[in-house]
Amino acid sequence: MTNLPDRPGPSASPEMRAGDADRDRVAQVLRDAAGDGRLTLEELDERLDAVYAAKTYADLEPLTRDLPAPGAAPAPAPSGAAAWRPLQGAPSWTGGIGIMSGFLRAGVWNVPRVFRAFAFWGGGKIDLRDARFEEPETTIRALAIMGGIDIVVPEDITVHVKGLGIMGGFDQRASGPGVPGSPTVVIRGLAFWGGVGVKRRKSSRQKKRDKELRPPEDD
Known part of the structure; x- marks a missing residue:
């Protein structure tokens, strides 16, 4: 092969x-x-x-030579935290600040046990779809004052949203369980005259697996 x-x-x-x-x-x-x-x-x-x-x-x-060939049957998903284990050499950030500006945390990166995000007259995006997690449970503390913070989480992890919106919005709809053994992300904080949005999207890993499992099209 x-x-x-x-x-x-x-x-x-x-x-x-x-x-x-x-x-x-x-x-x-x-x-x-x-x-x-x-x-x-x-x-x-x-x-x-x-x-x-x-x-x-x-x-x-x-x-x-030491990698599986493209198109080979996908290996079973690793159990427990192995599928989301930290990646050596990947960047790691403990927070993001957007004051009349913006910040972005995305791609392959190692998420610490606690991540703090702050936006004031600005915005930020935290994308966890291809992230790795240093601990089984991660807490994101988000504070948006007259600004916005968008958080994107993969569909297969457990999410608990426990934030509060005052004259603003703190989206709770992404809360729910993930697959067995997945990490847990707890999102806490406050949106005052601002907003914190939380959305679930497929990760690159999930998209690749879906593509591999899709039956071939007839000619």
Whole structure:
């Protein structure tokens, strides 16, 4: 089983020159592997450097030898906290402040036990869809005064929203259980003449799994 692109012709050899499309496809395999937690960000950077320096199929093959091939049956979802464990080398922030400005916390990042967000005449976004969690339970303390904070949580984690809105709104609709073993996110705080919105969206991991499980279309 290999992650390399199909080689053109039965007599193709490892010494055949690789093209830009070949390198791009291998690079995508590596990015997917990092998103699944199979590679650290440092390993991803090292392998991507090697991908774009590769000249032949033989140069590309070792870079994905220890990874599952695209289109293979998806492995069972890891149990417990393993699916959301912290990723070595990923950034970690303890908070975000938007005062007449904005902040964004998104992508692959390690979320601490407590995250504090503050917006005053400004805004902020906290996107947890591809985040990793340092503890089984995370508390987000959000304070929005004449400003707004948007929080995006993946569909498969447990969420408890316990905030208060005064002449503003603190969205409670995303509260609910996740899958067994998922982390818990507790969102507390206050919205005064402002708003805190909480929405559930599919993570990259969920979208990838849905795509892998989708039956092939008939020609």
